[in-house]
Amino acid sequence: MRHRSFRDGGSEDYAKGIVCYDRIEPEAALILLDAKQIVEARTIARCCLENLYWIVGLAEDGDNFVEQMAG
Structure with a gap:
């Protein structure tokens, strides 16, 4: 699967979705x-940390980061 380039808004679209x-x-x-649903709350908290990782990766490397994560 080919991802759109950074100039076409590819990485930017990923970032917007993550921020939402x-x-x-x-x-x-x-x-x-x-x-009192602790396990579920911890799962969502972990997702917030993962989103932070994605946002930093997108900010620093844009499409290159998307390509690496899409593997």
Whole structure:
């Protein structure tokens, strides 16, 4: 599968999607904690950290990072 180039918005589209999820996930984790669903809250917290990794990778390497992760 060929990814769009950075100039075509390929990496930028990935980043926008990640940021959208990252705005929702912390609130969801808190709701789950209030409901005593600890495992589920920890899973979402881990996803937030993974999203941070993706955002930094996209900011630093753009399409090159996408290609590496798509493997």
